[in-house]
Structure formats: C-alpha cells, structure tokens
Amino acid sequence: MIVWHEVKRARSRPPLPPGFGTIWICVALDLVGFGLVFPILPIYAKRFHVSSATATGLVAAFAAASFLCSPLWGRVSDRVGRKPILLLSLAGTAVGSLVTGLAGGIVVLYLGRVIDGVSGASVSVAQAAVSDVAALDQRARLFGLLGAAFGIGFVAGPALGALAALWGPRVPFFVAAAIAGANALVALRTLPETHPKGSRSEGRRAGPFAALAKAQGVVPLISVAFLTLLSFSAFEATFALFGQRRVGLGVGSSAGVFAAIGLVIVIVQGGLVHPVVSRLGEPRTLRAGLLADVLGLVVLAFAHGWAAIVPALLLLTVGQGLVQTTMSSSLAGRADPARRGEVLGAQQSAGGLARVIGPVAGGFLLQQVGLGAPYVVGAIVTGTALLLLQASGIAARPSPSPPASTPAG
Numbered sequence: 001m002i003v004w005h006e007v008k009r010a011r012s013r014p015p016l017p018p019g020f021g022t023i024w025i026c027v028a029l030d031l032v033g034f035g036l037v038f039p040i041l042p043i044y045a046k047r048f049h050v051s052s053a054t055a056t057g058l059v060a061a062f063a064a065a066s067f068l069c070s071p072l073w074g075r076v077s078d079r080v081g082r083k084p085i086l087l088l089s090l091a092g093t094a095v096g097s098l099v100t101g102l103a104g105g106i107v108v109l110y111l112g113r114v115i116d117g118v119s120g121a122s123v124s125v126a127q128a129a130v131s132d133v134a135a136l137d138q139r140a141r142l143f144g145l146l147g148a149a150f151g152i153g154f155v156a157g158p159a160l161g162a163l164a165a166l167w168g169p170r171v172p173f174f175v176a177a178a179i180a181g182a183n184a185l186v187a188l189r190t191l192p193e194t195h196p197k198g199s200r201s202e203g204r205r206a207g208p209f210a211a212l213a214k215a216q217g218v219v220p221l222i223s224v225a226f227l228t229l230l231s232f233s234a235f236e237a238t239f240a241l242f243g244q245r246r247v248g249l250g251v252g253s254s255a256g257v258f259a260a261i262g263l264v265i266v267i268v269q270g271g272l273v274h275p276v277v278s279r280l281g282e283p284r285t286l287r288a289g290l291l292a293d294v295l296g297l298v299v300l301a302f303a304h305g306w307a308a309i310v311p312a313l314l315l316l317t318v319g320q321g322l323v324q325t326t327m328s329s330s331l332a333g334r335a336d337p338a339r340r341g342e343v344l345g346a347q348q349s350a351g352g353l354a355r356v357i358g359p360v361a362g363g364f365l366l367q368q369v370g371l372g373a374p375y376v377v378g379a380i381v382t383g384t385a386l387l388l389l390q391a392s393g394i395a396a397r398p399s400p401s402p403p404a405s406t407p408a409g
C-alpha cells in the first residue's frame with residue numbers, strides 16, 4: 001500500500017518544465033568533470049617537484065577564482081541571458097582541464113585551474129535558470145533535484161578519475177575536457193533560454209550590490225549560508241584525521257564514509273526536500289536543518305565510537321542537505337527576477353569563501369586545541385546562524401512572491 005501511495009504521488013506531480021533536463025545534465029556532467037580531477041591534482045603537481053603547500057594551493061586557486069567571479073557571471077547572466085553564460089562555463093571547464101593536462105610546469109598548471117575557476121558559473125546560473133521557469137510551489141523540488149545532480153557529479157567524478165588515471169596521469173584531465181566540451185556542444189542545440197530579453201536587467205546605473213540591498217532578507221540568508229558552510233567545510237576537512245584517531249579509520253574506510261555522506265545528501269536533496277518544504281515551508285525547513293547540523297556537530301565532538309558517530313553524521317548530513325537546497329530556493333524566491341543571477345552568484349561566492357576559510361580554521365583547531373574542537377566551534381557558529389535567521393524574522397515568514405521585473409535604469 002505504501003509503495004502504491006508513493007507511485008500515485010509521483011504520477012500526480014507536475015511535469016518538469018521545458019529545458020530542466022538539459023540544465024540538470026549540464027550541472028551533473030560539469031561536476032563530474034570537476035570531481036574527476038579534484039583528488040589527483042596535488043599528486044599530479046608533485047611531478048613538478050613542488051612543496052605540499054604549492055600543490056594543495058591548486059585547490060585554493062580554483063576556489064579563489066570562483067569566489068571572485070561567481071557574482072560577476074550571475075550579474076552578466078541577468079543582462080545577456082542564462083544560456084550564453086552556461087555555454088561559456090562549459091567551454092571554460094573544457095579549456096581549463098585541457099591546459100591542466102598539457103601543463104609542463106607548475107605555472108601552467110595554476111593557469112589551468114584559474115581558467116576553470118573563472119569559468120565555474122554553472123551552478124549559480126543553472127539555479128537562476130531553473131528559478132526562471134519554476135512554479136512557486138515546485139521551486140524547492142526542482143532545486144532539490146538540481147542539488148542531487150551536483151552531488152551525483154561530485155561523487156561519481158573521483159571514481160571515474162581514479163579509473164582514467166590507470167592509463168596515465170594526464171588522462172583524467174583530457175577526459176574532463178572531453179566531457180565538458182561534448183556537453184557544451186549538446187547544450188548549444190538543446191538548452192533553451194529561460195531569461196527572455198523583456199525580463200532582463202540593464203544594470204547600467206545600479207551598483208554591483210543593488211540586488212542584495214533591495215531584496216528583503218537576502219543579506220541575512222547569505223550570511224547564514226556562509227556560516228553554515230564554514231562549519232560544514234571544517235568538518236569535511238578534519239573528519240578523516242578525527243576518525244583515524246578516535247576509531248582507527250583507514251584511508252579506504254574514510255573514503256567509504258565520505259561516499260556515504262555524499263549519497264545521503266543526494267537522497268535528501270532529490271527526495272526529501274520537497275515533501276518537507278511542502279509540509280513545513282521554507283523558513284521552518286531551514287530552521288530544522290540548522291538545528292540538525294548543531295546537534296550532529298555536538299554529538300560528533302564527544303563521540304568515541306560508531307554508536308555515536310553514525311547518528312551524528314546522519315544528523316549533520318540530513319541537516320546540510322535540507323539547508324543547502326532550501327537556502328538557494330529561498331534566495332531565488334526573494335530576488336528580483338531581473339537580478340536573480342546576481343543574488344545566487346553572491347551566494348556561491350560566499351560559499352567559495354567559506355570553503356577557503358573553513359578547512360584552514362578546522363585544521364588549526366584540531367591541531368592546537370583538540371580533536372573535537374572543530375565541531376564544538378562549528379556547532380557554535382551554526383547556532384549563531386540559527387539565531388541570525390530567527391532575529392532577522394525570516395524564520396517567521398515565507399518567501400514573498402517574486403516581484404515584477406523592472407529593468408534597472
């Protein structure tokens with residue numbers, strides 16, 4: 001009976017809007033290409049006999065370029081449309097991966113990662129494109145499915161990268177370039193433009209942060225997103241060492257745990273977000289997700305065995321899956337449709353900054369204070385985000401209906 005009820009619910013859901021499938025595939029394949037090269041970059045850089053700091057700096061170079069350029073690309077997509085920027089992003093990923101694979105020295109290797117980071121606009125612009133065509137009551141569902149594409153690509157990428165590396169250290173980068181290039185060609189023919197000329201922002205006189213200042217609740221939400229991802233990225237960067245020292249977690253076991261975490265986030269975003277938001281609304285879902293994050297971090301900080309670690313990870317993973325998707329959906333709902341790309345780009349930029357600061361802070365706390373310190377501090381930071389959400393009044397009211405688009409003059 002339960003199975004039949006779920007089948008009937010699935011049949012009663014509205015069909016996906018035109019072009020959503022192509023946008024979903026663009027994000028998934030783009031993240032496959034990124035995740036494919038991510039785990040082997042530091043090892044590949046060692047071929048040029050550089051220090052560990054220089055090798056791992058390749059990751060920071062990508063994040064820094066993405067942090068600087070995400071708001072820019074979002075703003076440009078508001079003016080020229082989503083399709084050209086998505087195509088440019090895919091082409092840039094192909095070029096960046098090809099340059100990385102052909103690199104004969106560390107300078108060119110850094111150049112390849114910066115090119116890839118600069119062009120990495122696919123996530124925020126894809127979110128803006130989906131928001132352009134999503135009905136209000138389906139926005140959380142579509143954002144959840146898009147988040148699942150992100151997760152699938154990021155989980156599948158490293159596995160494909162490891163397989164491709166069996167044929168040589170340069171092969172994964174060439175495979176990533178081929179995936180992105182082929183995706184760009186397919187998108188050129190099949191991707192619709194979701195942001196027509198009549199609803200675009202001219203952006204001539206308005207300042208670069210005009211969309212953030214005008215939209216109600218946007219700045220507090222982006223601040224909450226930054227604080228939440230700061231804590232979660234510190235957890236991601238330190239859990240392998242934590243698990244090794246607390247429960248003897250090996251390299252293979254650690255990889256398995258992270259794969260499971262990624263899978264749970266995909267399931268939450270793809271299947272749980274929509275029914276939870278339909279029942280609770282976006283503000284309460286955000287609050288529930290943040291509370292789950294806080295509880296998960298506190299339990300994890302004092303866990304000394306799998307009996308406590310497993311429920312802690314489940315709380316943290318489910319909470320992050322709810323927060324991540326609902327946050328983007330709520331921001332899209334509050335933004336002026338003519339400046340939606342700019343707002344979502346600002347969120348991605350804040351997330352990029354959090355992913356630079358979080359691992360560094362988490363590593364420092366683990367080394368200088370203690371094993372559980374990153375998670376205690378993370379719980380405090382996430383709790384602060386929850387208080388900020390409550391104090392701003394966002395948690396007490398739903399997202400407003402999108403305002404009518406008016407060209408900036």
